[in-house]
Amino acid sequence: MSFVLNVNQTLSLITQGRDGVQGYLEFALRGYPAIRENSPGESSCAVYVGIAESQVFVMDFTTRSLDESVKACDVAQRGSEAVIDSLSSRS
Amino acid sequence: MNSPLVLGRDAGPACDHVAMDDLGDVRLWDAAQERYALAVTGRGLRMDVEKARGVVRELESLADAVAGTRRALQFIDIVPPASDAVSRNIALQGTRMIFASRAFLASWHDDLVSAIDALKAQISGYDDVDHTNARRA
Numbered sequence: 001m002s003f004v005l006n007v008n009q010t011l012s013l014i015t016q017g018r019d020g021v022q023g024y025l026e027f028a029l030r031g032y033p034a035i036r037e038n039s040p041g042e043s044s045c046a047v048y049v050g051i052a053e054s055q056v057f058v059m060d061f062t063t064r065s066l067d068e069s070v071k072a073c074d075v076a077q078r079g080s081e082a083v084i085d086s087l088s089s090r091s
Numbered sequence: 092m093n094s095p096l097v098l099g100r101d102a103g104p105a106c107d108h109v110a111m112d113d114l115g116d117v118r119l120w121d122a123a124q125e126r127y128a129l130a131v132t133g134r135g136l137r138m139d140v141e142k143a144r145g146v147v148r149e150l151e152s153l154a155d156a157v158a159g160t161r162r163a164l165q166f167i168d169i170v171p172p173a174s175d176a177v178s179r180n181i182a183l184q185g186t187r188m189i190f191a192s193r194a195f196l197a198s199w200h201d202d203l204v205s206a207i208d209a210l211k212a213q214i215s216g217y218d219d220v221d222h223t224n225a226r227r228a
Contacts, residue, residue: 002162002165004165004166006165006168008168008170009168013169013182013183013186014186014190016183016186017183017186017187017190019187020186020187020188020190020191020194021190021194022190022193022194022197022198037190037193038197039194039197039198039200039201040198040201041201041204041205042201043197043200043201043204044158044161044197044200044201046165046193058165060162060165062158062161062162062200063204064151064154064155064204064207065204065207065208066201066204066205066208067208
């Protein structure tokens with residue numbers, strides 16, 4: 001699992017190029033705009049969350065097995081929620 | 092020189108290219124001469140489990156490298172050099188290319204992971220049969 005905080009980045013560029021993003025899915029995560037990118041087999045999944053006008057963090061999870069018990073996007077989403085909860089508790 | 096009954100190689104790395112006349116780690120053997128004679132008759136199929144496990148390790152290493160390259164693409168931000176339409180389009184096309192690259196690598200990773208799972212299942216199945224046959228013999 002990896003966490004990357006991008007400053008000077010917005011979700012709009014990803015949204016505009018959505019046709020090139022595999023498994024593109026827009027949703028809200030704890031009220032923040034988020035975009036999901038996942039591989040067809042879901043061995044990897046990235047969740048992009050816009051936490052400010054020009055700040056986006058990415059939670060990426062990759063698994064070495066396509067075992068049904070480990071869904072990459074579920075893990076990436078739970079990780080993103082944990083980050084938001086942690087940020088909220090400190091602000 | 093391979094014997095007529097043992098067509099595979101016994102040495103060398105697990106992921107060598109395999110010539111058409113070389114069955115590699117899977118080889119035919121005369122079951123009548125082995126302890127598996129009770130379980131199978133005539134000719135059986137034998138797999139070098141240790142080499143197969145080596146292939147799994149190499150595939151896992153390759154999958155990790157592919158995943159690492161895919162993650163590294165997250166660090167590339169393409170910022171428009173100016174606010175005009177051409178500059179914005181350059182940034183958009185660049186972002187599209189990055190996501191297309193990530194999609195290619197993710198698909199490749201899926202395939203590698205599928206191969207790893209399948210090979211692990213084969214090894215596990217082979218081990219089970221091997222132990223069953225050993226108990227019968």
